[in-house]
Amino acid sequence: MTSGIELRGVTKDFVVRPGRGGPGTSVLRALEDVSLCVPPGEFLTLVGPSGSGKTTLLDLLGGLSRPTAGSVLVDGREVTGPGLDRGIVFQQYALFPWRTTLANVTFGLEQLGLTRRERTERAREHLALVGLDGFEDRYPHELSGGMKQRVAIARSLAYRPGILLMDEPFAALDAQTRDQLQDELLRIWRATGTTVVFITHRIEEAVYLGQRVAVLSSRPGRLKALVDIDLGDRRSTNDLRSDPAFVRYRHDVWTLLHDEVRRAQEAGHLKVQPDGTERAA
Template sequence: MSQGLHLSLRNVTKTFQGDAGEPFTALSGLDLDVRGGELLTLVGPSGCGKSTVFALIAGLTRPTAGQVLIDGAPVTGPALDRGVVVQQHALFPWRTAQANVEFGLEARAVPIRERARRARELLGVVGLSGVEERYPYELSGGERQLVAIARSLAFDPGVLLMDEPFAGLDARTREWLQERFVRVWRHTGKTVVFVTHDVGEAVCLGRRVAVMTAGPGRVKEVVKVGIDPMEGGSRAHPAFAEHRRHVGSLLRDELAAARARERKVTASHG
């Protein structure tokens, strides 16, 4: 299994055409570096451009200015060096768990026996040995998301992009998945960018937490989290509450600044 790749966003600006024909700048001069094999979480206020960053790294859209680089090479579109996991797992309901994971290997023309072996191995990596022949409807929500992660790993990507993958699940399932995912990340050595709106999740998972400004989005601060989630649970670590408070404070400051700008614009049009 290949190791994680270095990801860079350099002075990235992204402008869209608004509904009224006016240009809308989602990102402005954003800089971010994610080291190979790092798990970085990305948080920010609603509308800050988190989803735009995700789409740019995935190659679903291109920057208006600046560069998105994978190991120094520009991202020009979707490619197998990036795997994607989103909130809606999008498993094929007519395929078993193993067959869903094999789908990623079929795209690479892997022989049938090797596909089956690799799919079983990946299901083991995410902790789902024994469910190979079950269909999605026979799995819990958390198990379905783990199958989706295994399917993304089947491409052997250097970068794994996670967009709110555990949102919509109950708190206990989310914590179970967070712990399980950290084990998967440690085992695979992939570079992970994990987008979330949950401050606790960001601090629990991220070795670093990138906090974005209110739109147009930039990186306000990158918070280094010196907590090992594999040693007694990161939420029980004495530093967890302090990191969570700090990241939460950064977000509240951005929300306050955004509201102040809105009031100023409203007053100027009044």
């Protein structure tokens, strides 16, 4: 069953221990007063400068940590810890190297009380859904990076969660594989109707995937803007990224994000490396 998400005034602080010879403990505010509703079945993408609290927000949604103030709700019930109603896909695949593709997907199903046959059937169903039919007996070292990430997605979907949380799952992949998996993810989302919250640092990816793009401010992360993306049926054109509407949305999000990156640099929260990449200070 598809689920909806609500954040109500969420603030998250971390206690920072002093370094050697430094002052006493201090408090780092990662998120401040974030309120957001994600309707059931929506695909929401989330962008923000490095250090803006994107992963912290996903951890709160997954129940991996608790807010300092405010509340996180799924279908009106407060999130107090991890649950099978929320699947999580990280940048790292976290597959068991000694287990086959099929066994990696069935592993998490063992706690559902299913028979071995039921677990196997469900795992095969979801491997087929992500395009890995016929690869059930392969081990992780026999798979490409894109295929490993498909296994991780299948493993999360096999629970049949109402919500899928994704933390830059395609960041480590080459451009061609990333574009292919973006299309595959949209196909899977249409087929399952799952609510998706997808973190990315790539503006083009955020616009291509999301029905809405949430833009976080520099630290402490606040919800700066929600950009509605209306590109019609993304399957109707072979070159969507060159469409004038796509280019306009990308520019709008880039403008919002560029201002926050500049503020983060001015505040000393973000350093830009010689190669142009960002690093939280």
